[in-house]
Amino acid sequence: MKKQNVANISRRSFFKVTAGLAAASGITALPKNVHAAAPGSFATLIDLSLCDGCPDRGMPACVSACKAINKDKIPPISDPIPKPWPRDKMIEDWSKKKDVFNRLTPYNYIYVQKAEVDINGQKETIHIPRRCMHCDNPACATICPFSANHKMKNSAVVIDQDLCFGGAKCRTVCPWGIPQRQSGVGIYLHVLPDYMGNGVMYKCDLCHERLEAGRLPGCVEACPRKALLIGPREEIYALAEERVKQMNGFIYGKTENGGTATLYVSPVSFDLIDQSLKKKPGEPDMKVRIERRMAKSDNRGRAVLAAPVIGMAAGAVGALKWLSDRKEKTAGGDSDNG
Template sequence: MNRRAFLKTLGTGAGVLAAPTAATTLLARDAAAASGEQLATLYDLSKCIGCGACVEACREAHASDYPQPKKPFPKMYPARVKAEDFSDKRDIDDRLTPYNWLFIQSATVTRDGAPVTVNMPRRCMHCVHPPCVELCPWGSAVRYDNGAVGIDPTICLGGAKCRTVCPWGVPQRQTGVGLYLDLLPAFAGNGVMYKCDRCQTRVAGGGKPVCLEVCPEGVQTIGPRSEIIAAAHALAKATGGFIYGETENGGTNTLYVSPVPFADLGAALQTGPGRPGLHAAADVMGKEQNLATAVLLAPLAGLAAGLLRLTSRVKTAARKEDDHA
């Protein structure tokens, strides 16, 4: 299919797409989230031995989801836009990458005069009101009814807005893959963003995240958020522990209970790209400017998502035709 035919098909499809109604705006989504019981997970960090079984299981379970980039990469404009390529570093497991959606972050702090080492499985926090979803201009970041947050790789253009607005900088980009290659490869995004979707397919089918299933120490549990919060408080009270994730960024669906204060852990962690911190994380979507932007953006993002999905289908159909030619 040549470029003219491609654009003609895209334009025809766009004409039949109805613009999203007000029901898809931020306020309606927030109301739905508030009235439903999202699933949350609780990590008892006193149990984690840092064995890495969860990391390995995650990599195996999602191997087919990882990007297979085309090289050489298109030259990007402006020149300050740099390629992000982990395709030759797929074995990295001490940080988040497009090929590693979960890693163990460890820190040793002094508590009551004795050193205490805490191991933390780190991945997407799955926020209750995720800024990546509300502020993605293309509608490629999605929140599922069960409280998990994912990114649709078939329509993501890799603009990294999700990473910019994430308090923990979780999503990671791989250049040379995705829809941008068929649109404006020199200008449109630079790849696809990747992160944990909390094993959405497994959970939607009644299963559990694979990291939870393989853990030999029973570190993680999953359940309705209200029950998980109650369990976190009960555990913290029984052990003298500390909670993270209940209120950070307006509340998340990932809660940690640690035997030492998270401020101490955060100060001892090695942080940076792909290695989140443990800061207080103010509510991004509670800021008036972001809230207003999201309300205005939601219908446009919904329309953009529809157009991009149509484009993706056209691209897939064209590829199949070429394969059979």
């Protein structure tokens, strides 16, 4: 099986990386139980105690690796970009600002956010690589009207740019507003460009194709301090818990939005980090205990799934009653013409 192989290969490369990290940082020992890994499902660990934002580089390594991998992803933009009626100002064009790397854009799927935190009267800067969290039950994917956005078995949440109309519903329902729109590209140009859709939504796809080929995501591979790790979900979850315990720190992404495939660990509380962040377009905050908003409709959804049984049972009861009534009537010499 291809999938099995992919998972195995990836697991192996994961262990190479974590083994290297374990040796380099001395922070943690490698979990030894290889067989316990959940088949095919990955998670990422982002250790904020390790990330320093690459001060010696012009652009953090994870960002430049991501940019290099995705530099030809977006096809040429239509010129002029159709005006989305009746909201002309809704055009979002980043095609002339491809180099921007201090926020999320359609051309930039990861950036390193800086949080100035007060710790015991001392100002400290926390560097936070931000990208899609790849949620366990992502509303951005499940309620995409065209299923252009989908949660893969390997846990990556992937937008198919050939199917996306750029309506930005995914960004609206994402607690972090992650997906970014590029107008003037995509299938909407061939349908009703002025009236329906407005481009394509772009975001991190966890290097889904590289993962499938048994390679690491660009950001994970490039990080010089091994602040980013990827591996089988159970292993990463265990590793995150272990590190949190060791640093007497905090974890983010485990319960947020119903659970995600990205765990941040930090010696500083995420409440404190969030307080120093201001949510802006392309710059997510870090609110803790974010609930999954779609969970509120799950019970109604379960009622929908039960509805066929309810309907059939009611129909059968009604029809049986009618049959027995008719039988009685026939026995009594009366006939029914219903």
